[in-house]
Amino acid sequence: MNKPQTYPLAMRVMHWLMAALVLSLLFAGLTMVKSLGPWQQQLLAWHKAMGLIALLAIVVRLIIRLRSETPKLPDTVSKMQQLAAKITQCGFYVLLFVMPLSGYLMQNAAGRPLSLFGLPLPALLNTDLVLYGLFREVHGWAALLLVLLIVVHIVAALYHGLIKQDGVFRSMLRK
Amino acid sequence: MRYVLFAAAAGAVVAAAVYAVTVSGRAAVSAQDFVNLQQGDSIQAGFRRAHAKGFCISGEFQASGELAAYSSAKALQPGSYPFIGRISIAGSNPTAPDLRAPVRSLALTILPDTVHQWRTAMNTPPVMAVATPEKFYQQLLAIQSNTVPQFFAEHPETAHFLKWRSHYQPTQSYATERYHSINAFYLVDRQGKQQAVRWAALPLTDDAGVISDEEAADALQQEFFSRLQHGPVRFDMQFTLATANDNPADATIPWPESNPQLSAGTIVIEQASLQEEGACNALNFDPLVLPAGFLPSKDPILRARAAAYAESHRRRAREVLMQHVAGGADE
Numbered sequence: 433m434n435k436p437q438t439y440p441l442a443m444r445v446m447h448w449l450m451a452a453l454v455l456s457l458l459f460a461g462l463t464m465v466k467s468l469g470p471w472q473q474q475l476l477a478w479h480k481a482m483g484l485i486a487l488l489a490i491v492v493r494l495i496i497r498l499r500s501e502t503p504k505l506p507d508t509v510s511k512m513q514q515l516a517a518k519i520t521q522c523g524f525y526v527l528l529f530v531m532p533l534s535g536y537l538m539q540n541a542a543g544r545p546l547s548l549f550g551l552p553l554p555a556l557l558n559t560d561l562v563l564y565g566l567f568r569e570v571h572g573w574a575a576l577l578l579v580l581l582i583v584v585h586i587v588a589a590l591y592h593g594l595i596k597q598d599g600v601f602r603s604m605l606r607k
Numbered sequence: 608m609r610y611v612l613f614a615a616a617a618g619a620v621v622a623a624a625v626y627a628v629t630v631s632g633r634a635a636v637s638a639q640d641f642v643n644l645q646q647g648d649s650i651q652a653g654f655r656r657a658h659a660k661g662f663c664i665s666g667e668f669q670a671s672g673e674l675a676a677y678s679s680a681k682a683l684q685p686g687s688y689p690f691i692g693r694i695s696i697a698g699s700n701p702t703a704p705d706l707r708a709p710v711r712s713l714a715l716t717i718l719p720d721t722v723h724q725w726r727t728a729m730n731t732p733p734v735m736a737v738a739t740p741e742k743f744y745q746q747l748l749a750i751q752s753n754t755v756p757q758f759f760a761e762h763p764e765t766a767h768f769l770k771w772r773s774h775y776q777p778t779q780s781y782a783t784e785r786y787h788s789i790n791a792f793y794l795v796d797r798q799g800k801q802q803a804v805r806w807a808a809l810p811l812t813d814d815a816g817v818i819s820d821e822e823a824a825d826a827l828q829q830e831f832f833s834r835l836q837h838g839p840v841r842f843d844m845q846f847t848l849a850t851a852n853d854n855p856a857d858a859t860i861p862w863p864e865s866n867p868q869l870s871a872g873t874i875v876i877e878q879a880s881l882q883e884e885g886a887c888n889a890l891n892f893d894p895l896v897l898p899a900g901f902l903p904s905k906d907p908i909l910r911a912r913a914a915a916y917a918e919s920h921r922r923r924a925r926e927v928l929m930q931h932v933a934g935g936a937d938e
Contacts, residue, residue: 459627465918466639467632468740468911473895473903542920543890545722552722559720561889565928568921576628583624587617594613 435504438603443500446493447604453486454528455582461575480535484548487532494525503603508596520585527578534574538567636744638914642922644747645915646699652926654701656919658712661695662828663885666839668717670872674846677802678794680900681723683871690717692876693887694781694831697730705827706818711777713786713808713842714892715874726896728912729786729808731775735858736768740911764859771861780816781831782840785809790894790912791855791904794846803849803904805862808842808874835879842874855904891920 439447457479464475505514536556539546543559546552557563593601646656655661672685682688692715696708714728737743742762749758759765778784786808793801816834818826834840848867849855882888895903895913903909 459631462627463632464914465632466637467634468636468638468641468907468914469632469634470905470907470910472632472910472914541889543716543719543724544896545724547722555720559886559889561924561927562931564889564920565924565926565931569925569928572921579624579628583620586620590613590616590620594609594616 436501437503437599438606439502440496440500442496443493443502444604444606446489446496450486450489450493450528453482453489454578457482457486457531458575458579458582462579465572480539480546481548483532483535484553486528487536490525490528490532493528497525505600506598508598509600517588520581520588523577523581524585527574527581530570530574531578534567534571538564538571541567635741638911638918641740641744641747641911641915642918644744644751645919646922647751651699651701653923653930654699655695655923656699657915658695658697659699659701660703660705660708661693661712661887662831662882663880663887664692664694664876664878665886666690666692666875666877668715668844668872668874671870672872673869674794674871677796677804677848678900679797680725680794680898682717682725682898683794683900688718690715690874691719691886691890692716693882693885693890693892694879696827702824704824706777706821711781711784711786711827713781713784714887716887716890716892716896718898719886719890723898724896725898725901726890726892726894727788727806728892728894728916729788729806731777731784731786732768732771732789733785733787733807734767734771734861735789735908736765737762738764738857738859739907743908743911767859767861778815779818779830780814780834781827782812782834783810783815786842788894790858790906790909791849791853792897793855793902793904795900795902801902803853803855804846805849806844806846806871809845811841811843811873832879835876840876842876844871844874845869846871856906858906858908891916893917 438444460475460479464472464479505517509517536546540555540557541560541564546555589601589604592598642656651659667687667689668682669687670683670685672683674683675685677683692713695712695714696703696705697710697712698708710730710732712728712730715726717725735743736759737746746755746758749755759769788806791803791805794804795801814834816830818830820826820829823829831840846869847862848869849862850866853862853866854860893913893916894909897903
C-alpha cells in the first residue's frame, strides 16, 4: 500500500494550532514563575485555562493520529535518524499528556480550586505537600524537556526543509 | 545561502528557548531573588522561607452577613464555615524564639477544598513600609546589611509604618494581637459593583494571658495551646471600607479611622496542632486565592506576595518530597 506524501489535513491543522498553543503556554509558564509583575496573575489564569484546552486537544490529536495514514520518512534518512524521529514523536505525545495532567494534579495537591470558564472542576487528589512536590517538579522538569524537544524538532525540520529538501518539511505544510 | 539561512533560523530557535527558560519575567527582582534573600544562607529544608515557625489551627468562621450586600462570596453570607489556619512569626528560622519576633501573623483558608475558599495571610503591622516589591526587596537587603535607618531615611513613605512600630507593644498572647490584611481588595456584589476594603482580625478576649516560661522558644505557642484547653479563641473579622480619598493600590498609607467599618463575623479557633502534623502545612496562604465576590486590588505588593509564596511552596515541597523518597528507600 502506498503511504501518503503529506500528513492528513486534520493532523496538519492540529499540529500548527497546538504548536502555537504549546509555545504560548511554555513562554507564559516560564515567565510567570519568575515575574513579580502586575500581569502575572492574569497570565496564570490564562495558563490554567489554556492548559486544560491543551489537554482536550492532545486527546483529540491522539485519536486522529491513531486513525490516520501518515507519511513514511524517505529512505535517504538513516536508520539512526528514523529512530530519533520516532523517539521525538513519542516524546511529544507523552509530554503533551504529562504537562496538563501534572499541572492539574499539582493544583489539586496544593488545595487550589480549578475552574474552566466559570465551571468548577473536580479535585482528583487531596491536599498533600509530598504530592504537590512531586507534580510541581514533574511539571517544571517536563516543561524544560519539552522546550528541548521542540528545539530539536524545529532544527531537524529546518534541516530537512533547507538543507536536504527531501519533502519531510513539506509533509506538515501542504499537499 | 541555505546553510546561512539554516544556521540563522536554528540559532534563533535556540536563543528563544534559552531566553524563555532563563531571562523572561525576571525584570529587576524575580520571585526567586526574593525567596533566595528570605531563606538566607542556612536553608531549613521543608520549611516556609518566610514565617517558617508556626502552628496549625482550625475552627469555624461565623459570618454575620453584614458584608453580604457588598459581596457575593459564600464566606460573607450569614452562616458557619470551617477554616484551616496557621499562626506564625516572621523569619526563616523554624526554631526562633517566639517572643523576639518583630511580626506575628494569622493566616486562614476559609471553606478549604471548595471553590468558595478564601485565603488570607494577616500580619500585625497595619501597613507596609514601602509600596513596591522592588523597594521591599531593598528593605530586606537593608535589614541584612544593617542599614535599615538609612533605608528608612531615604524612603519617606515608610513614615506611617515607623509611626505604628514606635507605638506597637507586642502582647503576651497570639490571642490578643491585631492582624491586618495590609493590602486592599475589592468586594464585588451580584451586580458587579466593586468596593475597596481592607480587613483585620481583632481580638475578642480580655484575658492577657500568662507566659509560663519567658525563656522558652515556644513561649507563645505554649500559651496559645493551654489557652485553647479552656475554650475557643475568638477574633472579630472587621472590614474597613475605602472612601474616594483612599488609594487601594498603596499599602503604605493607613485609612482614616472615620471610614465605615463592618464586622464580617467571628473567627472561632477551636483546635491547634504542631505544623508537621497539621493540615495547614500543605497549604500556601496565597492572598490571591480568592472566591467569586472578591478581587485583588492593583497593589503590586499583593502580586509579589503570591509569586514569592509560590516559589517558597515549590522549594519546601521539593525538599519534603526528597525526604519522603529518601525515607522510603531506607525502610
